[in-house]
Ligand SMILES: NC(=O)c1ccc[n+]([C@@H]2O[C@H](COP(=O)([O-])OP(=O)(O)OC[C@H]3O[C@@H](n4cnc5c(N)ncnc54)[C@H](O)[C@@H]3O)[C@@H](O)[C@H]2O)c1
């Protein structure tokens with residue numbers, strides 16, 4: 001069986017996912033796309049064989065050729081499209097964040113629980129990155145003993161002004177929030193946020209998260225680092241540490257220096273993770289299994305922690321994270 005996928009939002013990520021579904025993921029066919037920018041949608045449809053650019057996102061969700069929906073539109077639009085997909089009984093892979101507000105995520109959890117089926121996946125693709133997977137395997141094997149501290153660095157070359165302040169957390173640091181929960185298999189219970197020099201934009205922040213079992217997680221998130229895309233991580237355990245650097249393919253020696261080039265954005269760095277994420281989603285749908293990767297609960301929990309961080313940033317106080325009871329669907 002081939003899974004027909006419809007994509008809502010054909011910007012940077014939607015067009016990258018379209019390219020993967022059309023050429024690098026087996027068992028899938030890109031059948032329909034929608035974007036409020038109709039020219040952009042038409043260009044993506046034209047580059048992917050028989051996909052049609054539709055005039056309405058709800059029409060796309062209900063289209064007979066769409067077995068599953070991929071939401072890659074801007075963050076505040078996710079909730080409505082995920083709810084409409086659940087109402088139509090169709091699996092939906094939603095780019096992160098599931099929704100930028102806790103209330104939005106709770107509405108999605110309620111709708112999915114009422115449907116009685118696991119339909120929602122969230123695009124926290126780092127769970128599929130070979131380096132992070134290796135890190136988790138090492139931690140779970142006991143080689144470095146129990147986890148104590150997770151240090152994370154997340155730098156973007158640049159970001160639009162709208163990404164500053166709270167969005168730095170809900171749009172960017174949310175990756176590390178999910179990563180910490182997944183890697184440590186633990187929930188985050190409290191958060192504090194610090195900023196160097198009281199700049200107006202807050203485009204660099206240090207988040208300190210406390211896990212339920214007492215692991216500390218520090219995240220430097222800097223969305224305007226200028227020099228390139230740079231994501232790093234070190235997990236310190238009682239008997240050793242494991243660290244993850246930017247993947248070096250080649251080392252360049254010239255003009256009195258030796259070094260590696262950094263990508264301009266996330267697409268080259270996480271290319272393999274995006275491919276594996278989509279392949280796993282399609283394989284599971286073809287085999288009638290629950291969708292893998294991050295689920296609705298993970299999406300909700302990441303946003304709840306992110307919003308606690310936003311409150312910590314705004315009030316300059318440590319914030320406790322209070323999660324709702326976990327619905328049985330996610331047990
Ligand atoms: N997993 C990752 O590493 C990763 C990387 C980048 C972006 N993202 C997420 O993917 C999503 C898209 O990000 P992007 O970088 O591609 O942004 P983008 O601005 O390039 O694309 C967003 C697209 O959504 C469209 N859009 C806006 N409102 C819409 C609506 N109501 N209906 C349909 N289309 C609408 C816009 O016209 C645009 O084409 C965001 O949620 C972002 O957080 C995830």
Ligand SMILES: O[C@H]1[C@H](O)[C@@H](O)[C@H](O)[C@@H](O)[C@H]1O
Pocket residue numbers: 156159171172173175223266
């Ligand atoms: O939407 C993007 C995306 O999620 C990237 O993976 C992340 O590095 C950026 O900070 C964010 O703005």
